[in-house]
Every structure is written in C-alpha cells, then in structure tokens.
Amino acid sequence: MNGRNRAGIVERVKSGTVLGAEGYVFELERRGYIKAGPYVPEVVLDFPDAVRELHREFLRAGSDVMVALTYYAHREKLRHVGREGDLEAMNRRAVQIAREVALEGDALVAGNVCNTWAYDPDEPWAKDVVRAMYAEQLGWAVEEGVDFVISETNDYLGEALIALEVIRELGLPAMVTLAPTQPDRTRDGYSYVEACRILAAEGADIVGLNCDRGPQSFMPLIARIREAVDCAVAAQPVPYRTNATALTMQALRSETGQQAFPLALEPFGCTRFEMAQFALQARDLGVDYVGICCGAGPHHVRAMAEALGREVQASKYSPSMELHPMFRADVSTKDAMFLNTWNA
Ligand SMILES: [Zn+2]
Numbered sequence: 289m290n291g292r293n294r295a296g297i298v299e300r301v302k303s304g305t306v307l308g309a310e311g312y313v314f315e316l317e318r319r320g321y322i323k324a325g326p327y328v329p330e331v332v333l334d335f336p337d338a339v340r341e342l343h344r345e346f347l348r349a350g351s352d353v354m355v356a357l358t359y360y361a362h363r364e365k366l367r368h369v370g371r372e373g374d375l376e377a378m379n380r381r382a383v384q385i386a387r388e389v390a391l392e393g394d395a396l397v398a399g400n401v402c403n404t405w406a407y408d409p410d411e412p413w414a415k416d417v418v419r420a421m422y423a424e425q426l427g428w429a430v431e432e433g434v435d436f437v438i439s440e441t442n443d444y445l446g447e448a449l450i451a452l453e454v455i456r457e458l459g460l461p462a463m464v465t466l467a468p469t470q471p472d473r474t475r476d477g478y479s480y481v482e483a484c485r486i487l488a489a490e491g492a493d494i495v496g497l498n499c500d501r502g503p504q505s506f507m508p509l510i511a512r513i514r515e516a517v518d519c520a521v522a523a524q525p526v527p528y529r530t531n532a533t534a535l536t537m538q539a540l541r542s543e544t545g546q547q548a549f550p551l552a553l554e555p556f557g558c559t560r561f562e563m564a565q566f567a568l569q570a571r572d573l574g575v576d577y578v579g580i581c582c583g584a585g586p587h588h589v590r591a592m593a594e595a596l597g598r599e600v601q602a603s604k605y606s607p608s609m610e611l612h613p614m615f616r617a618d619v620s621t622k623d624a625m626f627l628n629t630w631n632a
Contacts, residue, residue: 297396297436297461298493300352301520301576305596307567308524308579309351309589310440310498313359314550315342324551328369329357332382339382343389349586350593350600351579355398355438356386356429362421364406379425383432393601399429399437399460403467407447409476418447422454436461440524441499443467443475445483452492463494463577465522468501468509469536480509481516488517496522499581500537502530502558503566507573514574522577523570527558527588537582553583560591567592 300306313329316322321331321338331338343354358379366372383399390397401422408414426437437460439451448464455462464487466480474483484495495517497510506525514521528537540548540556548556558566563580570578578596580588586602593600609615613623614630 294394297353297398297463298520300396301494305571305575306352306577307350307589307593307596307598308353308355308522308577309346309349309584309586310355310524310579311526311582311584312339312342312355312357314582315584316357323369326360326365326369328360328365328371329378329382330369330371330374332357332361332378332385333374336381336385339385340389343386344392345586345602346584346589347389347393347395348601349589350598350602351589352395353398353579354386354390354395355400356383356434358382358400358425358429359402359440362401362404362425364404364421375424376428379428380432383429383434387433396435397433398463399426399434401425401437401439401451402441403443403447407444407450409444409446415446415450418450419454422451426454426458426460430458430460434460436463436493438463438465440465441467443469445474445478445486446476448483448487449490452487452490456491461493462491463496463522464492465494465496465498465524467499468497468506469538471535472509481512484513484521485516488519492519494520494522494577496524496575496577498522498524498579499526501535502526502528502537502556503562503569505530505532505535507566507569510570510575511573520576521574522579523575524577524579524581525566526581527563527583527585528553528556529558529562530556550582557583558588560587563588564591564595567595571596 361378366375387397407418437455442448487495503525510523534540538549590602
C-alpha cells in the first residue's frame with residue numbers, strides 16, 4: 289500500500305490508545321475555504337495548501353491519524369455544487385495530501401466516507417446507489433494508499449453496513465462510527481449499542497460514535513457500547529458543551545433561543561482542559577481510539593495528547609504560565625498592582 293513497514297491501526301489500538309483528530313470541514317469553513325451549507329471540501333482542489341497546513345497542525349498536536357478530507361466528496365454532494373466532474377480528482381488529491389503529511393511523522397492515513405443522504409431503508413435501489421458511491425471513492429483511496437478506512441457520521445445502520453462491506457471487500461481495516469443524533473437509536477431503529485454490536489459481528493475492527501454530541505452527553509452512550517462489544521471502540525465527540533437537556537450540538541440554543549448550529553457555536557465551546565479530561569475519561573473507560581470531531585482545534589488535540597502522557601511536536605510551545613508576567617511567583621511590586629483589578 290504505502291510501502292512503510294510499521295504498525296497498522298489494528299496493531300496500534302491493541303498496543304495503546306490511538307489519538308485521532310477530525311473536524312476538518314468545520315475548521316476550514318471558519319478559515320474561509322469551505323462554504324457552510326453544502327460543506328463540500330472543494331478546498332482540496334482550490335487551496336490544497338490550506339488542507340496540508342491543517343493536517344500538519346493536527347500532526348504536530350499529536351494526532352496518530354491523518355484523515356483524508358473526502359467527507360462529503362461523493363457523487364451526490366458534488367452534483368449539488370456543480371462539481372461532479374471534479375469527483376475523482378478531489379478524492380485522489382485528498383488522500384495524496386493526507387499521505388504527504390502523515391509521512392512527515394508516524395501517522396497512519398485513513399480513507400474517509402460518510403453518510404450520503406442518498407440512503408433510504410425503504411428503497412432497495414438506494415442501496416446500490418450508496419454502494420456505488422462508496423466503491424468509487426474508496427477505489428481511488430486504495431490506489432492512492434490508505435492504511436485503513438473510517439466510515440463516519442452514519443445515521444442508518446443499513447448505510448453503515450454497506451460501507452463496511454465495501455471496505456472489507458477492499459481488504460482494509462474498517463472503523464465505523466455512528467452519529468448519535470437521536471436520543472438512543474439510529475434512524476432505522478437500532479439502539480446505538482445494538483448497531484455497534486452488529487457492526488462488530490459483521491467484521492468492523494473498530495466501532496463507536498462520532499460527531500453531534502459533546503463529551504458530557506457522549507460518554508454515557510460510549511460506556512454502554514464499550515460494555516457491549518469485544519472489538520476496539522472509537523469515541524470522537526464534538527468540543528461543545530452539550531448536556532442532558534441539549535444532547536446534541538444541533539439542539540444548543542442561545543440565550544435568545546436561536547439555534548447555535550452550525551455557525552454560532554462558539555459560546556458553547558469546550559476548553560482544552562475539558563477535552564483533556566474527556567481523553568482521560570475515555571481511555572480509563574477502555575476506549576481505544578480517542579478523538580475529536582467538528583469544532584476541533586490543534587490546542588484541543590495537543591491537550592488531549594499531553595493528558596494521555598505524550599510529548600508531541602507542538603509541546604515545545606505548550607503553556608508555561610509561570611513565565612507570564614502576572615502569574616509568575618515573583619510578580620514585581622509594580623505589576624502586582626494590576627492583580628487588584630484582575631482579582632476584583
Ligand atoms: Zn463532526
């Protein structure tokens with residue numbers, strides 16, 4: 289595949305916690321390279337340096353996996369934005385960029401597919417449409433060199449199973465994670481726990497959840513999944529303060545009742561300390577692949593890596609608050625005057 293003689297994802301989750309980082313679409317939208325709404329990763333062809341840079345930031349922050357930015361780069365979505373002709377180039381280029389950066393460190397390259405919006409459990413023909421979309425995306429990914437595939441934000445178990453089948457036919461390890469959008473069931477009516485059990489039985493190497501929920505409302509579900517399956521488990525929440533009332537980021541409302549998702553979520557953002565705490569809780573629960581989804585920044589990922597006991601490239605610039613003029617032990621008398629107002 290990529291010619292490197294090193295441990296793959298299956299070995300890595302067996303020998304320790306793997307740290308993942310995602311949220312490329314959200315972050316590149318914030319930076320002005322992706323249009324909110326369609327959320328198609330046109331940036332891969334239009335501004336490849338922006339993609340390369342974000343991969344590098346996550347790599348320096350400690351991510352063990354570079355996830356190719358092919359989220360929503362499928363036929364259905366590209367047709368909506370009039371770029372169906374760029375489908376193959378976009379998919380190939382995304383893997384090439386992820387691979388280039390992965391080689392700068394010891395990261396693995398993950399191919400990526402997601403929910404298609406074309407699946408309908410009541411329409412038999414929809415299965416073939418979805419299968420064809422996954423087969424063409426992943427066919428290109430395999431040719432460009434991926435170590436494993438992440439199928440993510442799956443709303444339907446039925447659609448996730450199609451992805452799993454395609455990944456297994458290609459002979460690659462499969463990580464399949466569901467989007468916990470609803471209180472406890474997939475859109476085709478399986479409890480998230482049962483859906484993960486079925487995915488594991490069908491041969492997924494890693495199962496779990498990603499996106500939609502922040503750590504607080506994410507963890508109870510993940511704990512139940514961890515108990516229910518023997519295979520490796522992945523947990524990639526969003527860094528937003530969801531809770532028992534607002535289970536998902538889509539349910540978060542401003543003080544005036546406005547929906548915060550997806551463009552006004554900043555007031556609900558988790559700090560790096562909250563995400564570090566999540567990483568530790570997940571590891572202690574027995575989660576094998578600990579990550580972060582939409583809303584992630586490199587500061588979150590570095591804090592998670594350091595909480596897991598690692599020193600990463602970006603640790604060189606980790607906080608040294610004892611060197612801050614106002615937080616140091618020997619604050620000068622002149623500067624200490626400011627503390628009166630800071631502490632007021
Ligand atoms: Zn996400």
